[in-house]
Amino acid sequence: MHSMIGYKNNILWLVMFSTNAKVLSTLTLIDGQATRDRLINMLPTIAAGSTYICKGLREALKVLQNDDDKTIGDEIIFLTDGEATDNVRVFTGSNVALDFDYFSFTAGGKFYVVPDSEYSHKFVDVFSSTMFDGNSMTQPIQLESTGKEVAGWFNGTVTIDRTVGKKTTFTVTYETSAPTVRLQSPNGSVYDQRITSNIANTITLTVPGTAEPGDWKYTIFSEGTAAQAISLIAISQAAHEDVYPVTVTARMNQQTGDGTKPLLMLAEVTQHYNPVLGASVWATLESDKGQSIRLQLLDIGAGADSFKGDGTYSRYLTKLLQGKYSLKVRVEQKQTEVQLPPYRHSGALYIPGYIDDGEVKLNPPEPPVNLQPVDVGSFTRTVTGQSFVVKKDVSINFPPNKITDLIAKLQEDTVLLGWTAPGDDYDLGRVSGPTGSKV
Numbered sequence: 489m490h491s492m493i494g495y496k497n498n499i500l501w502l503v504m505f506s507t508n509a510k511v512l513s514t515l516t517l518i519d520g521q522a523t524r525d526r527l528i529n530m531l532p533t534i535a536a537g538s539t540y541i542c543k544g545l546r547e548a549l550k551v552l553q554n555d556d557d558k559t560i561g562d563e564i565i566f567l568t569d570g571e572a573t574d575n576v577r578v579f580t581g582s583n584v585a586l587d588f589d590y591f592s593f594t595a596g597g598k599f600y601v602v603p604d605s606e607y608s609h610k611f612v613d614v615f616s617s618t619m620f621d622g623n624s625m626t627q628p629i630q631l632e633s634t635g636k637e638v639a640g641w642f643n644g645t646v647t648i649d650r651t652v653g654k655k656t657t658f659t660v661t662y663e664t665s666a667p668t669v670r671l672q673s674p675n676g677s678v679y680d681q682r683i684t685s686n687i688a689n690t691i692t693l694t695v696p697g698t699a700e701p702g703d704w705k706y707t708i709f710s711e712g713t714a715a716q717a718i719s720l721i722a723i724s725q726a727a728h729e730d731v732y733p734v735t736v737t738a739r740m741n742q743q744t745g746d747g748t749k750p751l752l753m754l755a756e757v758t759q760h761y762n763p764v765l766g767a768s769v770w771a772t773l774e775s776d777k778g779q780s781i782r783l784q785l786l787d788i789g790a791g792a793d794s795f796k797g798d799g800t801y802s803r804y805l806t807k808l809l810q811g812k813y814s815l816k817v818r819v820e821q822k823q824t825e826v827q828l829p830p831y832r833h834s835g836a837l838y839i840p841g842y843i844d845d846g847e848v849k850l851n852p853p854e855p856p857v858n859l860q861p862v863d864v865g866s867f868t869r870t871v872t873g874q875s876f877v878v879k880k881d882v883s884i885n886f887p888p889n890k891i892t893d894l895i896a897k898l899q900e901d902t903v904l905l906g907w908t909a910p911g912d913d914y915d916l917g918r919v920s921g922p923t924g925s926k927v
């Protein structure tokens with residue numbers, strides 16, 4: 489099944505394509521649950537036919553012209569499960585022909601691979617990651633995204649920190665039959681404002697007002713002995729107008745790897761433009777060929793990481809198989825206090841504005857230099873970064889990384905040298921040889 493969706497200012501449209509293209513819905517204002525359900529009902533449920541991408545795109549562009557005769561500034565979410573049947577070539581301004589896979593990179597779009605699985609929450613992950621509008625105060629922030637095969641109970645907690653809490657939703661997606669869901673706030677109140685969609689296999693619980701900070705308990709029960717895939721996604725927004733939420737962005741240093749340069753994963757954990765230190769950051773990579781890797785990203789100023797304590801956590805990938813990889817990062821802070829370093833180390837660049845629909849919009853002003861550390865308490869975040877393509881297997885023994893912390897100390901007539909041994913391949917593995925020496 490292949491479809492295209494456009495969503496902007498609460499206006500949505502749908503086009504599907506296979507051997508031919510068809511408009512399922514022209515520009516439609518989402519004004520309530522009834523409209524949502526009607527649109528969901530229009531979605532095709534069977535995948536069939538070929539993949540004529542050009543036919544689909546042409547139809548989508550026609551729909552986009554319906555409002556103002558133009559397509560400038562409009563957006564397309566393009567979903568496809570296969571290789572193009574037609575010979576797609578995308579021509580940029582300089583008339584360079586490109587493969588469709590790489591079209592999104594050069595056209596300024598984003599590219600995500602959702603690995604084949606029964607977990608529909610992986611699509612929700614991607615959609616919520618594409619909704620960044622340049623303003624962290626109004627951006628949906630994903631606190632949790634988890635799932636598993638369940639027969640019986642699926643219990644857990646989601647921490648709502650002090651920087652988020654508005655428009656909080658807990659969405660449960662299931663594979664076969666609706667489970668029972670119970671949500672309890674930190675003070676013991678049970679929340680039961682729910683929207684159930686049997687068509688989309690989702691149950692969404694919403695918290696009115698600002699959600700109380702602390703641990704929210706969810707208990708999900710799936711009846712029957714057969715296990716089904718169940719997932720939970722918690723999304724919220726900034727709680728207060730004067731407190732910036734902790735946000736995370738995840739990315740690769742390159743969108744395609746051919747084995748000549750090591751691939752680097754990066755996650756920036758910031759509160760506004762201030763780095764958040766001491767967080768536990770783990771990346772999960774999954775390829776369309778079934779490979780799965782889980783690695784910790786570090787902010788230690790050694791190995792892949794350029795600066796210690798800049799809130800940018802990173803890790804090299806030196807061994808990968810050919811394929812398209814998805815990148816998901818989970819950040820967790822269990823301490824009660826977030827450490828903020830002196831201002832000079834703000835790793836994130838202040839960007840004064842951005843362009844939306846051809847209009848220049850200004851970001852909030854740059855923070856004053858004397859920022860006091862803000863205690864946000866424990867928090868969790870999950871983000872999906874853009875996917876990347878590994879063109880051929882990567883397995884290179886990169887040289888050991890440079891030593892960044894050599895210390896020499898004079899003790900009577902001996903010089904003591906100390907350093908941290910970087911890994912054999914940049915920062916993976918251990919270097920051969922001693923880790924400290926005496927001259």
Ligand SMILES: *[C@@H]1O[C@H](CO)[C@@H](O)[C@H](O)[C@H]1NC(C)=O
Binds near residue numbers: 641642643707
């Ligand atoms: C999950 O929570 C429910 C309700 O509190 C409890 O009855 C059940 O034993 C829990 N199950 C597990 C596996 O923790």
Ligand SMILES: *[C@@H]1O[C@H](CO)[C@@H](O)[C@H](O)[C@H]1NC(C)=O
Binds near residue numbers: 673675676677700
């Ligand atoms: C728990 O907090 C909610 C929201 O702040 C409040 O409405 C409710 O009365 C509280 N319940 C208890 C038992 O304190």
